Amino acid sequence: MAGKPLIYLDHAATTPTRPEVVEAMLPYFTDNYGNPSSVYSIAQKNKAVITECREKIAASLNANSNEIFFTAGGSEADNWALKAVAEAYCDDGLDIGKDYISDIGARKNAFGKKRGRHIITTKIEHHAILHTCEYLEKRGFEVTYLDVDENGVVKLDVLKNAIRPDTILISVMYANNEIGTIQPIKEIGEIASANNIIFHTDAVQAYGQIPIDVEECHIDMLSASGHKLNGPKGIGFLYIRNGVKVGSFIHGGAQERGRRAGTENVPGIVGLSKACEIAFDTMEDRMSKEIAMRDHMIDRILAEIPYARLNGHRTKRLPNNVNISFQFVEGESMLIMLDMAGICASAGSACTSGSIDPSHVLLAIGLPDDIAHGSIRLTLGDENTMEEIDYVVEKIKENVGRLRAMSPQYDDYMKHR
Numbered sequence: 536m537a538g539k540p541l542i543y544l545d546h547a548a549t550t551p552t553r554p555e556v557v558e559a560m561l562p563y564f565t566d567n568y569g570n571p572s573s574v575y576s577i578a579q580k581n582k583a584v585i586t587e588c589r590e591k592i593a594a595s596l597n598a599n600s601n602e603i604f605f606t607a608g609g610s611e612a613d614n615w616a617l618k619a620v621a622e623a624y625c626d627d628g629l630d631i632g633k634d635y636i637s638d639i640g641a642r643k644n645a646f647g648k649k650r651g652r653h654i655i656t657t658k659i660e661h662h663a664i665l666h667t668c669e670y671l672e673k674r675g676f677e678v679t680y681l682d683v684d685e686n687g688v689v690k691l692d693v694l695k696n697a698i699r700p701d702t703i704l705i706s707v708m709y710a711n712n713e714i715g716t717i718q719p720i721k722e723i724g725e726i727a728s729a730n731n732i733i734f735h736t737d738a739v740q741a742y743g744q745i746p747i748d749v750e751e752c753h754i755d756m757l758s759a760s761g762h763k764l765n766g767p768k769g770i771g772f773l774y775i776r777n778g779v780k781v782g783s784f785i786h787g788g789a790q791e792r793g794r795r796a797g798t799e800n801v802p803g804i805v806g807l808s809k810a811c812e813i814a815f816d817t818m819e820d821r822m823s824k825e826i827a828m829r830d831h832m833i834d835r836i837l838a839e840i841p842y843a844r845l846n847g848h849r850t851k852r853l854p855n856n857v858n859i860s861f862q863f864v865e866g867e868s869m870l871i872m873l874d875m876a877g878i879c880a881s882a883g884s885a886c887t888s889g890s891i892d893p894s895h896v897l898l899a900i901g902l903p904d905d906i907a908h909g910s911i912r913l914t915l916g917d918e919n920t921m922e923e924i925d926y927v928v929e930k931i932k933e934n935v936g937r938l939r940a941m942s943p944q945y946d947d948y949m950k951h952r
């Protein structure tokens with residue numbers, strides 16, 4: 536597509552790494568290659584750099600720096616959180632002594648008293664959570680998958696009713712990757728805390744996009760990933776509140792306080808920290824710019840294209856998320872047509888595209904199969920412009936018209952309405 540500008544509207548799948556981030560990382564591949572565990576000064580400098588990065592990230596969440604554990608991304612953080620809590624808090628949990636580091640000075644002193652095999656999550660989680668839950672179910676854990684309302688919001692009374700004496704963990708995502716709905720995280724955290732249950736949130740879509748405070752929201756564990764906030768791929772972190780008992784996820788050396796062994800991904804950590812710094816410095820402006828583009832796009836599509844509906848909550852949604860269903864349209868066909876116009880978008884989540892099952896999130900908010908199949912997700916970023924949004928709306932309009940003109944169902948509907 537020579538000369539055609541690329542319009543990237545798939546920031547929920549991944550984001551471009553900012554040039555400043557790449558620049559910050561480069562010296563750690565070349566000159567500053569020392570292993571942070573070594574004793575000579577070039578290595579010790581890297582150890583100090585990791586500490587600085589950890590402090591910066593902790594501050595962005597209102598956490599302590601010893602509560603941030605670097606991982607190889609969001610999926611690993613999600614896996615670790617669920618498997619580790621299951622192992623440490625199950626009724627017949629192995630007591631493998633110091634492998635479970637229970638920190639002195641815990642801010643919540645009741646952790647560790649409650650044991651059981653029941654976990655609560657939702658039907659709209661990312662597969663990194665859902666497939667880990669299925670794994671745990673095969674190993675004797677019981678999982679309750681909460682329904683959500685038509686906007687994708689967890690109902691608090693339903694959550695309260697699901698809690699049992701043997702519930703050890705509640706895992707609810709901060710914001711959904713497909714429909715952008717932001718959950719009532721503070722209220723969920725209060726319920727978890729009042730019932731002495733550990734609260735984990737997959738904040739991969741929310742971290743760096745909207746403000747997050749782990750204290751205010753009673754969050755005990757939180758997953759985040761670099762490549763969703765203009766940082767590098769393959770790096771992320773798990774926040775673990777002091778006092779939560781968690782065993783080692785990767786056994787080996789003493790890195791990450793013995794809980795996640797392996798020589799640190801120093802360039803990745805530096806890149807993540809730089810991306811985090813920029814994301815938090817620019818958050819306010821970026822949010823208002825993205826919300827303006829998002830709302831303009833939603834308003835135009837709903838006003839100008841008939842038989843279209845917005846998926847997800849109208850206002851409690853990520854600043855950058857647009858998810859629309861077009862009746863009598865195949866989402867996959869729409870993506871191909873948009874690609875020919877140089878526009879990158881998504882039908883459902885990247886993990887489900889290519890499979891013929893409609894998105895589990897769209898089904899959970901009550902969409903029938905055919906409407907779910909006609910859905911597209913457009914997720915905006917800092918580098919997008921209002922001109923691009925208008926161009927994309929025109930292309931969507933044009934292609935919805937073309938696809939409906941070829942649809943026997945649409946023809947039939949128009950004849951009989």
Ligand SMILES: *Cc1c(COP(=O)(O)O)cnc(C)c1O
Binds near residue numbers: 548608762
């Ligand atoms: C992308 C994503 C993940 C996975 O993160 P990776 O770093 O790609 O492993 C997990 N949860 C949500 C909500 C995501 O959007």
